[in-house]
Amino acid sequence: MIAVSNEVSARASSTSARLKDFARVATARVDDAAEAIGRIFCPHELTPVDRSERDFSAHHNCAGFNGFSVNYVAYGGSVAINPGCLDRFFLLQMPLSGSAVVRTAARELTTGPQHCASLLSPTIPTEMTWRDDCAQLIVLLDRKLVEHRAAALGGVAVRPIEFDPAVGLSGPLGQTLSARIEQLVTTAEQIGPHKSLSAVAAADWRESFLNVLLNEQRHSLSSAIDVFNGRAEAQPAALKRVRAHLETRATEPLDLAELAEIAGTGVRALQLGFRRHFGTTVSEMLLDIRLAHLNARLKTARTGERIVDIAFDLGFTHLSRMASAYRAKFGESPKATLQRLS
Numbered sequence: 001m002i003a004v005s006n007e008v009s010a011r012a013s014s015t016s017a018r019l020k021d022f023a024r025v026a027t028a029r030v031d032d033a034a035e036a037i038g039r040i041f042c043p044h045e046l047t048p049v050d051r052s053e054r055d056f057s058a059h060h061n062c063a064g065f066n067g068f069s070v071n072y073v074a075y076g077g078s079v080a081i082n083p084g085c086l087d088r089f090f091l092l093q094m095p096l097s098g099s100a101v102v103r104t105a106a107r108e109l110t111t112g113p114q115h116c117a118s119l120l121s122p123t124i125p126t127e128m129t130w131r132d133d134c135a136q137l138i139v140l141l142d143r144k145l146v147e148h149r150a151a152a153l154g155g156v157a158v159r160p161i162e163f164d165p166a167v168g169l170s171g172p173l174g175q176t177l178s179a180r181i182e183q184l185v186t187t188a189e190q191i192g193p194h195k196s197l198s199a200v201a202a203a204d205w206r207e208s209f210l211n212v213l214l215n216e217q218r219h220s221l222s223s224a225i226d227v228f229n230g231r232a233e234a235q236p237a238a239l240k241r242v243r244a245h246l247e248t249r250a251t252e253p254l255d256l257a258e259l260a261e262i263a264g265t266g267v268r269a270l271q272l273g274f275r276r277h278f279g280t281t282v283s284e285m286l287l288d289i290r291l292a293h294l295n296a297r298l299k300t301a302r303t304g305e306r307i308v309d310i311a312f313d314l315g316f317t318h319l320s321r322m323a324s325a326y327r328a329k330f331g332e333s334p335k336a337t338l339q340r341l342s
Contacts, residue, residue: 025060087143
């Protein structure tokens with residue numbers, strides 16, 4: 001739906017506007033802009049500031065896909081925008097011209113082209129002031145999509161997540177996000193509004209974009225994702241729990257997935273944590289524990305007990321490998337220990 005006005009300023013229809021064939025709103029009336037753009041995003045208060053009412057214009061183009069959309073939004077003059085909590089979606093706002101002051105519950109930042117973008121989380125109240133004929137490319141991401149992907153990456157239950165709202169555009173992350181959004185916008189412009197981006201192409205863009213955003217921009221689940229994927233050390237206390245479990249269940253088959261759950265990490269992070277903190281692998285530690293138990297059992301063996309029976313009780317299945325590892329650890333064979341102490 002397009003809200004049309006004869007008073008739309010030249011700024012709103014300038015040749016620099018993106019996604020022109022996807023026009024949804026074009027008006028010079030504040031109430032019309034707030035109502036029409038509010039239907040696309042969410043209801044919000046919209047007020048010209050600094051005597052900008054006579055310069056006001058609003059222009060919104062929107063290309064929608066499965067789970068996300070890319071938008072071009074521009075306001076003539078300067079406007080205050082108060083959406084409160086977005087509730088249903090995240091917004092990544094990439095400035096093309098002008099500037100914007102973004103205020104959240106705990107942060108205030110100023111965005112501008114090649115300087116800083118803003119990332120709004122649905123559970124954080126937000127107010128903004130767009131100044132100097134500000135125009136932005138805005139990616140809308142469905143909240144459920146982001147939260148489910150974050151939970152999967154962090155190995156935790158689905159929960160609300162909140163991003164650091166400041167996205168620097170001069171660093172690798174900002175450059176990557178800018179390039180991917182530009183690629184999406186260009187592709188949409190080439191295809192036009194009457195054709196659809198293929199499901200495969202849309203899914204590829206969505207998945208790669210989410211992975212970059214969730215792995216590179218700090219948010220409330222970043223630490224969980226880092227630990228679960230082995231990029232940060234798990235807490236030593238968690239690894240000690242795993243070691244204690246191995247010691248009390250040494251005769252049971254090794255189950256890395258179960259041990260990772262005990263530690264609260266992914267399997268890969270668990271393996272890396274063992275190497276960093278204990279200087280060994282999980283399987284090597286289990287072998288060492290079993291060998292210690294074997295040594296203790298041999299020292300207290302009753303008359304007639306066989307090494308093979310004790311070894312099988314302790315979870316050993318390959319006797320020659322067991323004997324070789326035992327000799328390397330204790331300097332003698334299991335048979336020699338048994339005979340020496342009998």
